[in-house]
Amino acid sequence: MPLPRQATGRCGISITIRTFRWADLEALASLQSAIGGNSDPISSQDLRLWLEIPTVQPELNCFLAFDGETLAGYLQVFPEVPIDNIVANAGVLPGYRRRGIGRLLIERASNRGVELGVGTIQVSVQESAEDAQSFLTALGFKFVRRYQRMRRGPQPSADPANAPGVELSRLQEGDHQVLSVLQNASFATHFGFSPNDPDDIRHRLHLPGTSPEDVVAARKDGEVVAYCWTRVEDGKEGLTGAVWMTGVQPSHQGTGLGRIILRAGLQHMLAQNVRYIELEVDEENGSARHLYITEGFEDIHAILWYQKRIRDQTA
Ligand SMILES: CC(C)(COP(=O)(O)OP(=O)(O)OC[C@H]1O[C@@H](n2cnc3c(N)ncnc32)[C@H](O)[C@@H]1OP(=O)(O)O)[C@@H](O)C(=O)NCCC(=O)NCCS
Structure with a gap:
């Protein structure tokens, strides 16, 4: 009523x-x-x-x-x-x-x-x-x-490995369609993930602290197969970074691309002198948790x- x-x-x-x-x-x-x-x-x-x-x-x-x-x-x-x-x-x-x-x-x-x-x-x-x-x-x-909300300090990140046939670059204006297809595929089976609309992705790529240039992408045979969407904000704690979303196309998961793209994203933010970098991850997502812990992230609080x-x- x-x-x-x-x-x-x-x-x-x-x-x-x-x-x-x-x-x-x-x-x-x-x-x-x-x-x-x-x-x-x-x-x-x-x-x-x-x-x-x-x-x-x-x-x-x-x-x-x-x-x-x-x-x-x-x-x-x-x-x-x-x-x-x-x-x-x-x-x-x-x-x-x-x-x-x-x-x-x-x-x-x-x-x-x-x-x-x-x-x-x-x-x-x-x-x-x-x-x-x-x-x-x-x-x-x-x-x-x-x-879990996790955080790592500004210590240098290891270099992304040189995987054969993998090329690292940044997204450009107009790549929102590619990003939405990859994001929807990467997160399809995740708790609470609702497929994103390409127009929403285009808009989100221009929210404060981010841009297409702040999405690091890994290409194989010219196709984007992994991405790390970063965001850097200037607040009362100074410049801080966030891994907003990171994903690997399901057919390429388990091949080391997650670590490569995460390191590339971390280096992109560390080059901007951020004080720390945060992210949120489902506690039941064992593979992501393992990756983040081994790249220096620690739990700060639960959500x-x-x-x-x-x-x-x-x-
Ligand atoms: C969470 C929040 C939105 C609740 O709003 P509110 O107007 O205080 O809640 P209400 O007065 O409508 O309370 C509704 C019921 O919750 C219970 N409740 C609310 N706060 C409570 C508290 N601190 N301890 C125990 N019970 C509580 C009330 O007793 C009431 O139950 P009843 O009607 O059976 O007695 C408010 O505390 C807030 O803004 N918190 C900060 C923002 C936040 O945490 N948002 C995320 C949660 S949506």
């Missing part, structure tokens, strides 16, 4: 939930920066770039909770229709927590999921965020998967994925 536009939170405040409008951009950037904890604040220019990713569609998928004129909470839905799922990312201003706003936002997200015809909603939280985990458990979410069924069940 659709929710009324006005809902009364548990402490008697009257909360209005509505979808995002572009005029809300500044307020949403301030809200996300206030909720962001230890991460760097996000500028409205950068947030605009994230919201303009073609499949993001904030006017349909981003919900805002207002107390009068005050933006008190938000929830963004990321549709993953091909895998029957939506991912939600939410936050409520500290002074407005435990008043029922988070519950109202998750109900709106679940309704959006039903509208999209998907069966589940997933949310990720840091292992240390016990409040968020209690919130999700209270709403009927169950823990489903554990990821827990929670899930709830929304089909055949009221939110």
Whole structure:
């Protein structure tokens, strides 16, 4: 059943939930920066770039909770229709927590999921965020998967080996189609991976801190068979790098290309004098974990994925 536009939170405040409008951009950037904890604040220019990713569609998928004129909470839905799922990312201003706003936002997200015809909603939280985990458990979410955030320092990386017939280069403008085919093939069997749309990939290749030139590619017989998508950001900790995605075409997996392409990606970021490099990996992905550990990465914290069924069940 659709929710009324006005809902009364548990402490008697009257909360209005509505979808995002572009005029809300500044307020949403301030809200996300206030909720962001230890991460760097996000500028409205950068947030605009994230919201303009073609499949993001904030006017349909981003919900805002207002107390009068005050933006008190938000929830963004990321549709993953091909895998029957939506991912939600939410936050409520500290002074407005435990008043029922988070519950109202998750109900709106679940309704959006039903509208999209998907069966589940997933949310990720840091292992240390016990409040968020209690919130999700209270709403009927169950823990489903554990990821690790890993980091390595700026120590030099070994050179990529000279594998016969393998040529290292960078992607160029217009290579988004090639990248999306390779990315979708490399991750096809991975937990929670929803095939990427080429237009989304084109847009993501121009997000702050990355570009086609920052995707290191390995070619064999002229065909791109492995890639390491890197990102370098300038924040309060100085320049830091991230391995955003790295993948090897399934028919070439197990041939040493993963290590070659990872080292090439690390060298590309280290040449920019980053203080450290981070990545996230599924704890059950043994081969990737082994590769990262042996290239100097160490666990820094776990990220827990929670899930709830929304089909055949009221939110
Ligand atoms: C997680 C978060 C969105 C919850 O929002 P909220 O508005 O405080 O949550 P609600 O008031 O709607 O709580 C809903 C249910 O969760 C429970 N809950 C919320 N926080 C809790 C806590 N710290 N401990 C125990 N239970 C908690 C509430 O008791 C309520 O259950 P009930 O209705 O059965 O009593 C908010 O704490 C937040 O912004 N945290 C930082 C951002 C974050 O971690 N986001 C990721 C998670 S989506």
